[in-house]
Amino acid sequence: MAKKVAFLQGNEAAAQGALYAGCKFFAGYPITPSTEVAEVMSAELPKVGGKFIQMEDEIGAMAAIIGASLTGVKTLTSTSGPGLSLKQENIGYACITEVPCVVFNVMRGGPSTGMPTGPSQSDIMSAKWGTHGDHPAICLVPASVQEVFEETVRAFNLAEKYRTPVMVMPDEIVAHMRERIVFPEPGELEVIDRTAPSVTPDKYKPYDTSFGDVPPLAGFGSGYKFHVTGLNKMQDGFPTTKAEVVQAEEERQVRKVEGNAADIMKWEEYQIDDAEIVVVAFGSSSRSARFAVNEARKQGIKAGLFRPITFWPFPEQRLLEISKKVKAFISPEMNLGMCAGIIKGCIEGNAPVLGIFRVDGEPINPGQILDKMKEVK
Amino acid sequence: MAGRYEIRFSGAGGQGLILAGVIMAEAASIYDGKQAVQSQSYGPEARGGASKSEVIISDDTIDYPKATKVDALLALTQEACDKYSHDLKEGGVLLIDSDLITREPAGSFKVTKFNITNTAKNEVGREIVTNIVALGAMVALTGVVSKEAAEKAVLSRVPEAFLELNKKAFNLGYDKAMAAKK
Numbered sequence: 001m002a003k004k005v006a007f008l009q010g011n012e013a014a015a016q017g018a019l020y021a022g023c024k025f026f027a028g029y030p031i032t033p034s035t036e037v038a039e040v041m042s043a044e045l046p047k048v049g050g051k052f053i054q055m056e057d058e059i060g061a062m063a064a065i066i067g068a069s070l071t072g073v074k075t076l077t078s079t080s081g082p083g084l085s086l087k088q089e090n091i092g093y094a095c096i097t098e099v100p101c102v103v104f105n106v107m108r109g110g111p112s113t114g115m116p117t118g119p120s121q122s123d124i125m126s127a128k129w130g131t132h133g134d135h136p137a138i139c140l141v142p143a144s145v146q147e148v149f150e151e152t153v154r155a156f157n158l159a160e161k162y163r164t165p166v167m168v169m170p171d172e173i174v175a176h177m178r179e180r181i182v183f184p185e186p187g188e189l190e191v192i193d194r195t196a197p198s199v200t201p202d203k204y205k206p207y208d209t210s211f212g213d214v215p216p217l218a219g220f221g222s223g224y225k226f227h228v229t230g231l232n233k234m235q236d237g238f239p240t241t242k243a244e245v246v247q248a249e250e251e252r253q254v255r256k257v258e259g260n261a262a263d264i265m266k267w268e269e270y271q272i273d274d275a276e277i278v279v280v281a282f283g284s285s286s287r288s289a290r291f292a293v294n295e296a297r298k299q300g301i302k303a304g305l306f307r308p309i310t311f312w313p314f315p316e317q318r319l320l321e322i323s324k325k326v327k328a329f330i331s332p333e334m335n336l337g338m339c340a341g342i343i344k345g346c347i348e349g350n351a352p353v354l355g356i357f358r359v360d361g362e363p364i365n366p367g368q369i370l371d372k373m374k375e376v377k
Numbered sequence: 378m379a380g381r382y383e384i385r386f387s388g389a390g391g392q393g394l395i396l397a398g399v400i401m402a403e404a405a406s407i408y409d410g411k412q413a414v415q416s417q418s419y420g421p422e423a424r425g426g427a428s429k430s431e432v433i434i435s436d437d438t439i440d441y442p443k444a445t446k447v448d449a450l451l452a453l454t455q456e457a458c459d460k461y462s463h464d465l466k467e468g469g470v471l472l473i474d475s476d477l478i479t480r481e482p483a484g485s486f487k488v489t490k491f492n493i494t495n496t497a498k499n500e501v502g503r504e505i506v507t508n509i510v511a512l513g514a515m516v517a518l519t520g521v522v523s524k525e526a527a528e529k530a531v532l533s534r535v536p537e538a539f540l541e542l543n544k545k546a547f548n549l550g551y552d553k554a555m556a557a558k559k
Contacts, residue, residue: 007403007413032421116421177416177442178399180406284442291440366441 004183010148010175014078014104014168015040017152020184021191023102024050024073027064029057029083032116033172034106037078058083062090065101070228072194072219074156078104082113084126091165092131093230095253098207098217100159100194103167104152106175107283107334109361118361119172121283122335127167128312134250136257138264139167139312141282145179150189151309157192158264162256163214169311171334173284173363197224205235207249213256261313268307271297275304276327277373280319280343282308285332285364292369301373316346323347328376332356332364380436382521383444386511387429387461388453390419393508397451398430400512400530401522405434408526414442427457434521449519451511452478453493470518472511472554489518491557496549506546513550518558524551 008016015037018026026041042052051068055061058079065075079087084105094101107123109115123130127139138158142151152168159166197204197216206226208215215235218224227237232246240246257264271293272278281289286307296303306322308315323329328351331340340355347353354375356368384401386394395417402415412435420426431444449470452458455478462482465471473481475490493514497507509531516527528547535543 005407007399007406007415117419173416173442177414178402179414180412287440287442294440363443365443365445367445 003185006181006183007178008145008181009036009178010142010145010170011036011078011106012040013145013149013181014152014170014175015044016181016183017149018074018076018102018156019044019048020149020186020189021153021156022074022193023076023156024048025052025065025068025075026050026077027053027055027061027068027075028077028079029055029061031058031080031083033108033175034078034080034083034104036175037076037104041076041078058086059090062087062094062103066090066094066097066099069099069101070220072222074160075101076104077101078106080106080108080116081110081120081123084123084130088126088131092133092135094165095131095135096133096230096232097228098163098215098253099165100163100217101165102152102155102159103165105167105169107169107171109359115361117172119284119363120334120359120361121171121285122338122359123169124311124335125338127169134254136162136164136254137167137312138162138164138257138310139169140266141308141311142168142170143174143283143286143307143309145174145177145181147309148174149181149183153189153191154266157190160192160194161214162260162264163194163217164253164256169283171283171285177284201225206237207233207235209235209252213252213259257313264310265313265315266309267315267318268309269304270307271304272306272322273304274302276302277330277376278304278306278322278326278328279330279332279369280306280308280339281332282311282339285334288364288366289332289369291366292373295366295370296373303373314342314346319343319346320348320350323350326351329353330356330369330372332369332372334358334364381439382434382449382519383447384432384434384449384451384515384519384521385429385444385447385461386432386451386508386515387427387457388451389457390426390428392428392453393505394428394451394453395419395430396534397508397512397515398432400534401515401527402432402434403534404516404522404526404530405432408529409522411436411522412439414439416442427454427460429457429461449515449521451515453507453511454478455480458482472514472518487518489514489554489557491553493550496553497546500549501542501546503542506543509543509546510550510553513547513552514554517551517554
């Protein structure tokens with residue numbers, strides 16, 4: 001049988017991906033340019049026995065998806081820049097309480113209300129450091145409608161596998177553009193569910209590290225009872241200030257992600273093998289970059305593209321390897337140099353990083369990247 | 378860039394230009410089996426303000442989703458015509474509403490003009506189908522998607538009760554553009 005195809009927006013594909021992954025609960029507060037995710041979820045969730053709630057604000061929506069996830073279901077919220085800022089307190093709460101959930105954030109111009117309908121890539125640092133304190137961070141940055149679907153499924157998988165919030169962050173262009181999408185059949189993409197406890201309720205501890213760095217999570221309502229708090233906690237979930245416990249727990253929470261970076265990181269390399277100039281780009285900017293690389297190759301310039309699909313954890317080691325044999329990196333991004341700074345931080349000064357930074361609400365066009373390539377001596 | 382065809386629908390917010398672009402792209406992608414990407418840019422206003430919808434059609438994978446050198450431009454308002462005609466390529470297709478646009482952009486373009494909005498209002502009977510009249514005309518002038526595919530795409534996007542209205546709008550736009558084409 002022929003597979004189902006459709007012509008969809010990135011946002012619509014995100015909602016479809018969430019449903020494919022088994023998401024049964026959505027709470028959100030509508031905001032341009034992410035509203036279509038909520039629209040589709042409100043129409044589709046009731047059909048699969050799920051629940052949709054439009055909350056009073058963004059932080060309430062974040063609280064709701066944490067609470068709902070604790071009952072054992074997969075949960076999603078969607079927002080954009082200003083809404084992401086409001087969610088940050090509870091994103092930290094999901095990190096420390098180790099509750100799986102997915103936050104879909106469409107990047108628009110900022111700071112504050114900024115440019116609601118203009119594209120941006122300036123929330124990538126917020127994805128890691130928006131909430132205070134040391135905590136794990138996973139952020140995925142798809143570049144096509146098909147990839148939005150697939151990465152949303154993967155976001156749910158990583159959230160469930162590592163008991164942590166996961167962010168999916170397309171820019172406004174990827175979120176609003178329409179492309180053909182081929183829907184995977186059920187079972188075609190891997191779908192991971194959180195590990196349920198193997199012990200009886202009386203023996204259960206929600207943070208029992210004898211099961212490894214990611215302890216099994218029981219669902220409320222299934223007979224298991226436990227304490228959930230934003231304070232540093234012991235294995236049974238109750239607060240503690242015991243120095244060695246706090247230190248070990250903080251390190252474990254970060255290690256869940258950093259120690260499994262190889263499993264979480266994903267990137268694409270295009271024409272890298274003999275490249276003298278490597279463009280590092282993600283989201284819609286990577287599409288401009290690929291166009292520019294193809295044009296450059298026609299003109300005899302040895303250019304290549306390195307495209308992070310997982311932004312956090314960042315593929316530091318691979319970029320360091322690449323940096324040893326290139327003349328320069330180019331970082332085209334719709335912000336004032338966030339990714340360029342990250343690249344510089346991992347290549348030990350092996351090559352210069354040339355930036356193309358736009359915050360005027362216009363995409364970076366391939367011509368700009370091509371011109372920058374020609375500046376490389 | 379060979380094989381890449383870039384179309385821009387422009388006018389004011391609320392005229393249905395984004396939908397016109399979506400239908401054109403769907404015709405190419407779903408019914409004609411080509412590659413297509415549709416994108417848009419608009420202001421924070423719900424109505425008014427210059428608005429554009431872009432469609433890239435190609436036989437190959439489309440990387441950059443926005444226009445680089447526009448092959449065909451529709452302008453339904455003077456503001457949109459002034460703002461969005463700067464990168465229309467030499468010899469490109471330009472379709473304008475003859476009642477609403479008095480200053481044409483300078484350049485050697487294949488210009489076609491007819492009273493698009495009034496055709497919708499007076500001959501089809503509803504101004505709301507201006508975008509479908511314009512779409513029919515753009516299909517005729519660009520030839521980049523088949524008429525059959527475009528008509529199928531139009532009909533799959535409109536509610537049952539308005540099928541005939543939209544069919545009429547599409548065909549009238551198509552025929553008028555063919556007649557007005559130089």
